[in-house]
Amino acid sequence: MPKAMLVGSLVALVTIVGLLTVVAAAPQGATASGPPTVDDLTDELMCQCGCGMTLANCSESMECGTSGSMATEIQQQIDQGKTKDQISDYFVAQYGEAVLASPRKSGFGLAAWTIPFLTIAAGGGATAWLVWLWARRRGPRGHRATVAVQDAGLLRRYEDQVDEDLKDLE
Amino acid sequence: MPDLGYAAILTGFVIAAYTAVASFVAGRGRVGELWLSARNGVYAAFGLTTVASGALLYGLITHDFSIKYVAEYTSRSQSPAYNFAAWWAGLEGSLLFWAWLISLFSVIVLIQSRRNNRELIPYVSAVNMALLAYFLGMMGFALNPFETLPVAPADGMGLNPLLDNPGMLFHPPALYLGYVGFTIPFAFAIAALISGRLGDDWIRASRRWTLFAWFALGLGNLFGAQWAYTVLGWGGYWGWDPVENAAFMPWLVGTAYLHSVMIQQRRGMLKVWNILLIVIAFSLCLFGTMVTRSGILSSVHAFSGGSAGPLFLALLAAVAAGSLGLLWLRLPALRSENQLDSLVSRESSFLLNNLLLVGAAFAIFWGSVFPLLSEAVRGVKTTVGPPFFQEVTGPIFLALLLLMGICPLIGWRKASAENLARNFLFPLGVGVATAVLLLLLGMRPFFAALAFAVLAFVAASILLEFYRGVRARHRGRGENYAVAVPRLIWANKPRYGGYIVHVGVILIALGIVGSQMFATNVEATVKPGETIQIRNYVLTYRGLTSYTEGDTDIVAATLDVQRGGQSLGSIVTSKAFAAGRDEPRTDVSIRSDPREDLYTILSGWSEDGTASFKVLVNPLVMWIWVGGAVLLLGTAIAFWPDARAEARLPVKERVPAKGMRPSHA
Numbered sequence: 001m002p003k004a005m006l007v008g009s010l011v012a013l014v015t016i017v018g019l020l021t022v023v024a025a026a027p028q029g030a031t032a033s034g035p036p037t038v039d040d041l042t043d044e045l046m047c048q049c050g051c052g053m054t055l056a057n058c059s060e061s062m063e064c065g066t067s068g069s070m071a072t073e074i075q076q077q078i079d080q081g082k083t084k085d086q087i088s089d090y091f092v093a094q095y096g097e098a099v100l101a102s103p104r105k106s107g108f109g110l111a112a113w114t115i116p117f118l119t120i121a122a123g124g125g126a127t128a129w130l131v132w133l134w135a136r137r138r139g140p141r142g143h144r145a146t147v148a149v150q151d152a153g154l155l156r157r158y159e160d161q162v163d164e165d166l167k168d169l170e
Numbered sequence: 171m172p173d174l175g176y177a178a179i180l181t182g183f184v185i186a187a188y189t190a191v192a193s194f195v196a197g198r199g200r201v202g203e204l205w206l207s208a209r210n211g212v213y214a215a216f217g218l219t220t221v222a223s224g225a226l227l228y229g230l231i232t233h234d235f236s237i238k239y240v241a242e243y244t245s246r247s248q249s250p251a252y253n254f255a256a257w258w259a260g261l262e263g264s265l266l267f268w269a270w271l272i273s274l275f276s277v278i279v280l281i282q283s284r285r286n287n288r289e290l291i292p293y294v295s296a297v298n299m300a301l302l303a304y305f306l307g308m309m310g311f312a313l314n315p316f317e318t319l320p321v322a323p324a325d326g327m328g329l330n331p332l333l334d335n336p337g338m339l340f341h342p343p344a345l346y347l348g349y350v351g352f353t354i355p356f357a358f359a360i361a362a363l364i365s366g367r368l369g370d371d372w373i374r375a376s377r378r379w380t381l382f383a384w385f386a387l388g389l390g391n392l393f394g395a396q397w398a399y400t401v402l403g404w405g406g407y408w409g410w411d412p413v414e415n416a417a418f419m420p421w422l423v424g425t426a427y428l429h430s431v432m433i434q435q436r437r438g439m440l441k442v443w444n445i446l447l448i449v450i451a452f453s454l455c456l457f458g459t460m461v462t463r464s465g466i467l468s469s470v471h472a473f474s475g476g477s478a479g480p481l482f483l484a485l486l487a488a489v490a491a492g493s494l495g496l497l498w499l500r501l502p503a504l505r506s507e508n509q510l511d512s513l514v515s516r517e518s519s520f521l522l523n524n525l526l527l528v529g530a531a532f533a534i535f536w537g538s539v540f541p542l543l544s545e546a547v548r549g550v551k552t553t554v555g556p557p558f559f560q561e562v563t564g565p566i567f568l569a570l571l572l573l574m575g576i577c578p579l580i581g582w583r584k585a586s587a588e589n590l591a592r593n594f595l596f597p598l599g600v601g602v603a604t605a606v607l608l609l610l611l612g613m614r615p616f617f618a619a620l621a622f623a624v625l626a627f628v629a630a631s632i633l634l635e636f637y638r639g640v641r642a643r644h645r646g647r648g649e650n651y652a653v654a655v656p657r658l659i660w661a662n663k664p665r666y667g668g669y670i671v672h673v674g675v676i677l678i679a680l681g682i683v684g685s686q687m688f689a690t691n692v693e694a695t696v697k698p699g700e701t702i703q704i705r706n707y708v709l710t711y712r713g714l715t716s717y718t719e720g721d722t723d724i725v726a727a728t729l730d731v732q733r734g735g736q737s738l739g740s741i742v743t744s745k746a747f748a749a750g751r752d753e754p755r756t757d758v759s760i761r762s763d764p765r766e767d768l769y770t771i772l773s774g775w776s777e778d779g780t781a782s783f784k785v786l787v788n789p790l791v792m793w794i795w796v797g798g799a800v801l802l803l804g805t806a807i808a809f810w811p812d813a814r815a816e817a818r819l820p821v822k823e824r825v826p827a828k829g830m831r832p833s834h835a
Contacts, residue, residue, distance in 0.1 A: 039691075046553050052411065054555060057404040101555035103540065108548055112540045116533035116562055123525050131518050134506075 036084040041074045042067075044101045045091055054101050172237050172316040175225030180310045182218035182269075185211055186303035190296050197292030197365065205292055212280055212295055215302055216273040223270045226263060226315055230256050236322035239263055239315045245328030247721050247749075252329055255338045258346060259329055261463055261478060262315035267343075268459075269305040271350040272298055279354060279379075287375045293361030294354075301353060304485055312477045331748050331755045337397030345390030345417055349455040351383025352420060355427075356452035356493075359445045363496040368441060368503050373431050378809055380431075380448075384424040385805040391417055392798040403756035405691065405769050405786040407794065410559040415538045416458030419531045423451040426527035429520050436582065437517060438507030442497065443524070445504075449493040454531070456486045461538075514590070516582045523573050530566045534559065560686070568621055571679055574672055575601075575628030578635050596634055601627030618687040625676050625683070632669050632676075639666075659807060667808025674804055677797030684790025685767075691786040697779065704785050707768055708732045712740070714779055721749035724757075727772045727781050731761065743772040743783070767791045 039056070047058035049066035055074075058067045070091075077087040091099045103109030189211030196205035226239070230253045235241040243256035243263070258267045276298040283291040309315060329338070355376035362372035394414065395407035408414060427447040433440050464479025497504075537554040544552040579593040605623035613619045636655070643654040659666040694702045698713040712728040726744035730737070741759040748755065761768040766789040773782040 044557055046555060053404075053409065057402075057406065057409060096551060098541075098551040098553045101553055102558035102561075103544070103552050103554060108544060109552065112537065112544075112552075112554060112558065113562065116529065116536050116566075119532055119536075120525065120529035120566070123529060124522075127521050127525055131521065 035081070036078060036087065038071055038074050038078065040084060041087055042071060044088070045070065045074075046099055046101050048095055048099065171225050171228055171234060172318055175222045175229075176310075176314060176316040178218045178222035178225065179266075179306050179314075179316070182215055182222065182273075183303055183306035183310050185218060186215045186273075186299045186306055189215060190299035190303055193292045193296035193299060194364075197289075197296065197361075208292065208295060209280060212273075212276050212299065215299060216277045219266070219270045219273040219302070219306070222315075223257070223266055226266060227254065227257060229316075230254065233326065234322075235324070235326050236318050237315075238317045238319050241319060241323055241326040243326070243329060245326040248326075248328045248334070251339060252334060255333075255342075256329060258342045259333060259338070262309065262313045262317075264342070264346070265305055265309050265313060266315050267346060268350055269302055269309070271346060272302045272305065272353055275350060275354055275379075276302070279357075283375070287371060289365050289367055290358060290361040290372060290375065293364045294357040297357035297360050298353060308478070308481050312481060327750075331746070331751050331753060332401060334748075334755070335397060335401050337393055337401065341390055341393035341397055343390075344386050344393055348383050348385075348387025348390055348417075348421070349459060351379060351386055352424065352448075352452045352455050354379040355383070355448050359448045360493060360496065363445065363493075363500050366500070366503065368500060370435055373434060373444065377431070380424065380428060381805060381809050384421065384428060385802075385809075387417065387421045387424065388801065389798070391421065392795075392801075396795060399791070400758065400760060401755075403758045403771050405689070405758075405771070405784070405788065407685075407791075410537075410556045412538045413458070413462050415534045415559075416454070416461045419534055420451045420454040420458065422527050422531040422534075423447055423454060426524045426531075427451060429527075430524050433517050433520055439517070441504040441506065442501065445493075445497055447524075447528075449490070449497070450528075450531075453486060453490050453493075454535075456482060456489060460486060514580060516577060516580050519573065519577045519580050523570065523577060526566055526570045526573065530563055530570065533562050533566060537562065564617075567679075568624060571621075571628055571676075572624050574675065575624070575631040578669070579631055593634070597627050597630035600630035615687065618683060621679075621683045621687075625680055628672070629676055632672055635669060636666075663810050663812050664808045667804045667806070667810075670804030670807060671801050672804075674797045674799075674801030677793045677800055679797075681790045681792070681794030681797060684793070685788045688789045689786060691784060693773070693782070693784045695780060695782040702729075702783060702785055704768075705787050706734045707785075707787065709741075709770070709783075709785060711781060711783075714775055714781060719746075723747045725772070725775065726757075727775070727783070729759075729770065729783075731768065741768075741770055743770045745772055762792050764792055765789065 042055035045055050047053055047055045047064060047067045047070065049058065049064050051058045051064065055067050055070055058064050073091075074087060077090055082090070088100060097104075103112040105113055189208050192204050192208040192211060195201065196208050226237075228234070229237045229240045230244050231250060233240070233244065233246055233253075239260055239262050240256075243259045244253045256263060258264045276295060279294060279298070280291070283294075287294075328334075358372040358376040358379075362368050391414070394417070398409065399405075399407040427444060430440050430447060431444055434444050460479060460482035463482060537558050540554045541552050544550060575597060579590070579597065581589060601623045604626035605619055608619040608622055609616070613622075636658070639658045640651055640654040643649045643658055644651060647654075649657060659670075690705055692702060692704045696702060696711045698711055700711055702709045702711070708731075710730040710732075712730060714725060714727050716723065716725045718724070724744050724746045726742050728740055728742050730740050732738065738761065741761060743759040744757045746755040746757060756771060759768075759770040761770075766787050769786040769788055771784045771786075773784050775781040
């Protein structure tokens with residue numbers, strides 16, 4: 001098996017992980033085209049009764065007048081033809097930023113969204129550097145003797161046996 | 171009785187403090203007599219915390235409302251089981267429960283280590299007893315569970331109705347077992363740093379404790395999820411509440427540790443990292459305890475804590491500073507014994523696994539504390555709730571799942587290209603075929619199809635591992651396949667137990683993806699005889715009934731259920747109003763099968779019999795609980811004593827350590 005295939009597999013792997021991250025981080029089920037629904041907003045606004053839950057969750061887990069009246073307010077805003085962002089702004093003006101169930105993706109709030117991924121990326125970079133350093137530092141002692149093996153089947157059986165023996169040690 | 175309990179706490183504090191110092195001095199100076207005294211101190215401390223706990227339990231069961239704690243958390247009408255559970259329902263009682271568990275675990279460790287770990291065990295006891303002394307000190311001087319009231323009320327307030335659930339008997343104790351369980355591997359790590367025995371001894375000695383703590387914490391979280399799902403009545407099982415997050419973070423770091431120790435045991439690498447991980451896991455346990463008791467973060471779970479917050483913060487700071495200081499001092503002795511042979515190896519894939527697990531824990535930590543940071547920096551209060559955590563952790567967990575499938579396919583030391591291609595072919599084929607099939611069948615969003623494909627890939631990689639092991643036994647020993655499977659598992663319990671745990675994780679992930687991506691809900695107000703439609707279900711509302719059970723008034727709605735035209739019988743959903751409580755309890759109806767849950771909530775009603783319902787169809791939720799059971803099975807297998815592993819113990823573990831007098835063992 002050529003080295004190129006190994007490199008190819010690695011590139012494919014990194015691409016898949018990267019793709020997963022990008023796809024997963026993209027907003028799910030965006031309904032930007034149509035008018036928002038009450039459900040769209042009850043998941044993204046916090047109930048102000050002090051329960052610490054979103055409007056959607058609070059209204060079902062306890063008797064709460066606040067969540068009901070807030071849902072009515074959302075419907076009124078939708079009826080006025082406002083967009084999701086405009087409705088969020090309306091609630092922020094009324095209750096402050098804490099009414100949003102997650103920070104805005106702008107200004108200081110952007111730090112909340114980006115720092116975890118930047119930290120993981122930095123950790124990944126540091127790990128990759130360390131692994132590269134370790135693998136490089138092995139020096140001549142670590143180089144394996146190259147033996148021409150004519151019988152590929154024999155080599156495979158040998159590798160399988162080594163794998164099995166190593167597994168037994170786990 | 172309150173006086174006896176309080177006296178036991180104070181005496182226990184003195185004994186535990188003495189034992190911590192005596193154990194440490196005995197370890198340093200190899201003083202056998204002092205160690206004998208310290209050992210007795212551990213037993214005495216356990217006895218005293220047991221007396222204190224017994225005194226509190228006696229008060230709880232016998233309704234001694236002169237004790238403030240008893241008056242706050244029990245009542246005459248409350249069942250004895252819940253009066254017992256009040257032990258851990260409040261701040262002071264839960265501290266006593268924590269202290270009792272530390273003392274119990276300390277005794278067990280001492281008994282387990284009669285014949286080995288003699289150089290480590292005095293320091294392990296020193297750490298345990300220092301922590302115990304701190305907890306007993308907190309109760310003795312600031313948060314006394316035996317505080318009495320000037321006048322005893324005729325009846326107590328009882329538990330919050332939401333806590334009046336069988337979950338209360340399992341969820342908090344399981345979490346405490348996990349939190350306190352992590353004390354033991356932490357104590358072994360610190361003992362290794364102090365004693366300079368920095369090899370694998372401390373890891374081997376604490377492996378099953380780590381597994382136990384990790385499992386208990388995981389189980390506690392699952393119990394909590396089930397409780398939330400069945401009782402809180404919002405149709406979900408995880409609210410990303412700060413306290414839930416606090417219990418999840420140490421589990422993630424513990425998972426990273428359980429994987430990275432394998433590299434240390436096999437290759438003598440990552441010694442610093444492993445100690446760091448266990449210190450972080452334990453510190454996160456303390457952080458979780460602090461969050462629950464300090465009220466610094468807004469949470470549905472929080473106790474009102476008074477001085478508890480600063481006291482836990484001080485403990486957390488001392489643990490972090492002390493551990494990191496010791497680690498710094500020992501750095502030169504913690505060099506790796508080996509280097510990596512290749513960039514593509516099981517070792518490097520485990521490093522990636524650790525990065526993602528710790529990264530996920532950090533993302534959750536960051537989200538949990540961001541409101542504090544925002545307020546400190548901008549003076550503006552913000553909220554970091556479920557949408558943030560779902561969006562940030564989703565891709566990290568999906569990448570972790572992918573890695574869970576990749577890791578077993580990559581060999582230790584160095585994976586050859588041919589080896590990789592041969593191993594990846596089948597699982598990758600299954601994953602790609604799943605993705606294509608689901609997309610062709612019209613599954614949207616794309617992320618859901620991708621997630622199911624990743625799960626199929628992981629399942630196929632585990633299946634391949636089992637198949638190869640079974641085939642080897644079949645060929646090598648002539649065993650038939652049915653016999654070879656259990657024998658294979660039994661022959662290498664940690665390895666195959668671990669794979670079964672992975673299967674459990676796949677099933678849990680299946681349930682989470684299904685229910686998060688494809689849940690449907692409908693809200694409707696109907697009169698008797700009218701119907702509600704959701705997916706292929708038709709619910710016909712039959713009417714309301716009201717009745718009384720004990721001191722609780724219950725209003726119940728009955729609905730007939732049909733699916734695809736076929737009758738599935740009737741369901742009942744209700745609200746219960748306990749005497750003296752403002753908030754009613756919602757009793758939801760959950761009709762569960764492997765495909766989906768029909769989740770029905772009675773939201774309200776009016777005099778004319780009209781009732782409002784919220785109905786949800788949550789696909790695949792049952793697999794979360796099934797996955798939990800599989801996880802339990804896998805952990806039990808991995809936990810089971812392994813005669814082969816015992817036989818493999820190095821000789822140094824089977825002979826008395828020099829210096830200690832054998833007669834005192």
